[in-house]
Amino acid sequence: MSGGAATAAAACQVLVDFGTPLPPAGREYLSAALDRSYHLVDLQWEGPAVRLSLAEPADPDQVRQQANRLAQLARTLTPDVRHCQLGSGTFRDDPTPTLTSRGDVTMIAPGMAALAGSFLDLTNMVDRYWRRAAEALDAREEEYPALWPVDLYHRIDYFKEFPQQVLMTAPVHENFHQREAFADQYGKHQEYDTVDSSRHLAPSRAGLQSAVCDCCYFMRRDTENQADRWFTTAGRVFRNEVSPTGNLDRLLSFRVRDIMAVGSESFVRGAQRQMLELAGEFLQRLDLTCRIETAGDPFFANDSVLKNLFQTASGLKYELKVRLPHSDQDLAIGSVNLHQDFFGRSLDIRLPDGSPAWSACVGVGFERAAYAICCQHGPNPAHWPSLNQEVFAS
Numbered sequence: 001m002s003g004g005a006a007t008a009a010a011a012c013q014v015l016v017d018f019g020t021p022l023p024p025a026g027r028e029y030l031s032a033a034l035d036r037s038y039h040l041v042d043l044q045w046e047g048p049a050v051r052l053s054l055a056e057p058a059d060p061d062q063v064r065q066q067a068n069r070l071a072q073l074a075r076t077l078t079p080d081v082r083h084c085q086l087g088s089g090t091f092r093d094d095p096t097p098t099l100t101s102r103g104d105v106t107m108i109a110p111g112m113a114a115l116a117g118s119f120l121d122l123t124n125m126v127d128r129y130w131r132r133a134a135e136a137l138d139a140r141e142e143e144y145p146a147l148w149p150v151d152l153y154h155r156i157d158y159f160k161e162f163p164q165q166v167l168m169t170a171p172v173h174e175n176f177h178q179r180e181a182f183a184d185q186y187g188k189h190q191e192y193d194t195v196d197s198s199r200h201l202a203p204s205r206a207g208l209q210s211a212v213c214d215c216c217y218f219m220r221r222d223t224e225n226q227a228d229r230w231f232t233t234a235g236r237v238f239r240n241e242v243s244p245t246g247n248l249d250r251l252l253s254f255r256v257r258d259i260m261a262v263g264s265e266s267f268v269r270g271a272q273r274q275m276l277e278l279a280g281e282f283l284q285r286l287d288l289t290c291r292i293e294t295a296g297d298p299f300f301a302n303d304s305v306l307k308n309l310f311q312t313a314s315g316l317k318y319e320l321k322v323r324l325p326h327s328d329q330d331l332a333i334g335s336v337n338l339h340q341d342f343f344g345r346s347l348d349i350r351l352p353d354g355s356p357a358w359s360a361c362v363g364v365g366f367e368r369a370a371y372a373i374c375c376q377h378g379p380n381p382a383h384w385p386s387l388n389q390e391v392f393a394s
């Protein structure tokens, strides 16, 4: 449940009865959509019904109406499975207590993990593997700021589509009196654990990036003659969500490497197929119980419901879903995304023939991948699969 729900009290209880039970994929989709739309304290499935505890006041009839509308659509979900395998790992516990006690993982605050030791090595091994895959594709490595200027959000309509993910930054108002008032209110001897953004902070010009690849397209905005080209970058992304279990499955800030393809439709469609193959090989080498299947980014407070179902139906987003045996749930450790000409159109990136460029990306989260490895193979490094061979040497 997002946004520090662990400490929030329930303000509103709603039971939504759908009449007949939803299929597992529909349930999963609906749970995620509810979680992203409301500030939930708890969500429990009870046969054909779901019981919601909301931390915010809400009109129960309106919640039921929205949930029912989404459930009708969710019943039609049948994921396209591209890869499915059973790993040989036999570990069944949560590896977090061992990783924590040995000092490899330290939660410095909810959703914020400090890493060290062999777990940090494991995350870096995942990065090196994908960097080598990018090198084999002759991808150009680029480094971007972890910030998105407001113009980037604006041009891709991000605030409207994903408000639940947004984390903006803002300086203290740039005048002496405001700085003095701020300094007084938040001195060492004052009591506080939050900062009131409405009183002292100036309007925001930038936010913390929620994906590493958007800057690649944004920096090519308003250009012509975009050639077929691979790119790669690694960076830190920020998501406004915290794990309900305090684990590494959801963090406010984590590292990702993306490989991107930008260019003509035929080049990018071919690139998406290569990305799916690379993702399958990666999972095979990790010897994990997992699958690669279509997914949407569910959020139902606006019209993106239909867009998401379209996304699922047309195979625009595939997720690398790894089983976590101790919680009997799946964790998405990465995804393959076909943006079609979305960035080309919204950022006006043109091909030599004048039409908008296509793009696609594959991204893998280092912390999530390393955590998934520990969940199935255990926290002992001796049992981890090796990714170190030069598999991409050509």
Ligand SMILES: [Zn+2]
Residues within 6 Å of the ligand: 211, 212, 213, 214, 258, 337, 361, 362, 363
């Ligand atoms: Zn991406």
